[in-house]
Amino acid sequence: MKFTRIRLPKQTTNRLTNLKGKTGLNPNVLMRYGVLLSLKDKSDPIYEDQVCDGMELHRSVLLGDLDQIICALTMQRHTQSDQYPDAYTCFRAHLYRGVDILFAKVKQLADIADLLDDDQTLRV
């Protein structure tokens, strides 16, 4: 998966800004949660191109220490996919969808607990 920079759509950027306001988490961390959440979803994301007129991030900022593992997980997921666009497209599709999922699920930082794949019910 080769890319150094990524530009996001306006909506995704807005949602990330909104989420940052709610959770205090930086957009790059939010996007990591988003990608991973999307990868967890067994359905395929929408691989359509979108107008990317939002924020732009450097790969190292976006993925940080999780670069290798997120790439590996993306690759792992798309070997099982019927539609197999290139890895970057896959990643991007998962990123957009993940931010949407996150936006829907997270209203505050504590909601992150609900995202953790765990048998324990953390929240009452």
Place this chain on the structure above:
Amino acid sequence: MILNRISITNITSFKGEHVLSFEHTPQRSISVISGNNGAGKTSLLQAMKINLYGQFLFNNNKKKYLEYVDGFIRSGEAFASIEMEFRQRTLAGNEDFTVRRSWQRDNGKIKETLLILKDNEKYQDVTPKFYQEFIFSIVPLGMMELFFFDGEKINNLGESLRSGEISNAVKKLIGLSAVSGLEEAIGRYQHDSLKNKKDYQAILKAQQALKEEKAEYHKEGELLHLRFAELNEAIKRDRKKLGNSEVTFYETGGNLASSHGALQARKTQLEKQLEEDCVKIKELSQSYLPLCVLSDELEELADQLVSEREDAATRIVQEFAKERAALVEKALSEEGVPERVRQFALKALEVTEEPTSKPIHNISATQTDEILSAIGKAQDVIRPQALDVFASINNAQKELAAIDSAIEKVPDEAALAHTLSEMRKLNLKLSTQEAQLEEVVQRKRRVEGDISAIDNKLLQLAKQLEKRSSESKSEELVKRFPRVLARIKEDLFERRLQSLQRLTLHNIRRLFRKDQLIHDVKISNDFSVELLGSAGSCIDLKRLSAGEQQMLATAIQWALASVASGNIPTIIDTPLARLDSYHRRSLVQNYYPAIEQLILLSTDEEIDSELLADLSPKVSKVYALQHDKTNGCTEIVRVETEKGAQRSLGTSYEIYTNQTSEADNE
């Protein structure tokens, strides 16, 4: 009073101590002390008088008395004493008393000491201050004149009976002193009762004052009771009001208002903690926490990566085996090893194992390790940490929600202010009322205590009043006493006087030679004696000879002694000096044996042998006073009674006599 013993030390011509015992029996009741003129007989009589009366012999003139004592104490001696032991009949029976009067010369001054002993121990019933009074109660001063007398000087007894002291003694002798004592006691009682009346009035006044005081206290108590009830009611009312206000206060969240500060503090604390937890979550999110949203996927990836690493190793071994097989085949071919052997060798070198998975990642072993390490760290380290922090956040949020909810309920201060102000006012009012109530309770207790104290005082006063009222009943009775006593006294006096007259007349007839001339004796109320001749004519006493006057006085004294029931010894100095033989015999035969205790101080000339023969059987003790002119000392010699009396006083003589006392019969 019966004289048992007399002891004199350093008195006049008696040098050192001399003891004379007068122990006697009813049959032998006479003691004789004989001696020449100047031997000390009168000194002995005087010693007895001084012993009993001290300065009262000199009209209580101490100076005159001490001057006399100075001469009475033997010249050159610093110490002198007189001691009389006598037996006194009392209600308790016979008691032995000793009167000891001693003197000590010191720098020209004489110090006198009077001591009374009872049964040879200091008499405790009377304080030394009243010793003399005690002696007077036994032997009044006037009685001495009647019983310790000089025979030559007794002839004016008829006259001296009227003098104050003797008159009193006579009254005592005839039993009037008892009535007088009773009168005196009643007088004292009445005086005391008058005083008691004053006391009674004072008690009544005090009682009245106390009752008034008690009434005042009762009033105060009632007022306090009312005040107590009033305050109690007010406190109940205000407590109810306060309760209602408190309910209102709680209903409007007033209790929260009170805990608002605490809630706020807790909220701040929780918010701080929440902030710290969020920072931790952010830090964990920067790390591997996002990976924890996956679990199956991570396992699959790990399995895939491990499988790919193993497949890679298999492929390397296969390549190596192929290279080796090629080299072996070349070498074996060159050596010309048979095909079958070559095939066998190549078969042995063949690696049959095949890769199990389709490679996806094609990453290096290092990368694989990094990814596997990250997965392990995420699952084993980061996840538990995050779960703890999220639990903490969750709890804090819940608590904060509760606090916020509570804080939301906190009413508006303005709304609470009225209730709070009312509650404060009520609390203040209640504390004031409770303090007042406590004060009222304390005052009530004090008042009750005061009333109780007054009740005690009243009870004591009531007892005193009861006592006084019983006394006043006695007083009523006592009021009648003086009249009754006066009548008794008159009656007794009359009867005793008649007895005295009768006994005197009886004695005159036994003693007088001229008894036929005297038909009657009249002793008037003032104890003046009249002798009545035939036809009731009055005999002038001055016309009687000195001897007859002495006999008359003796008859009266005898009568008095009879009336007095022998309560006192008779001591006669020079008993027979002026008398003729007839009158001497009369005395010896009639008068002397009739006296219960008689001590005669006589010269050897006074009693002749005939009289002595009459007297001898009645004599118990005989003492002879022997004066030594050379050293000016008198020795007292005890002489054997029967023989001594004969030797000293003459010959033995059978006597009869026993005059029965009329007073005893009465």
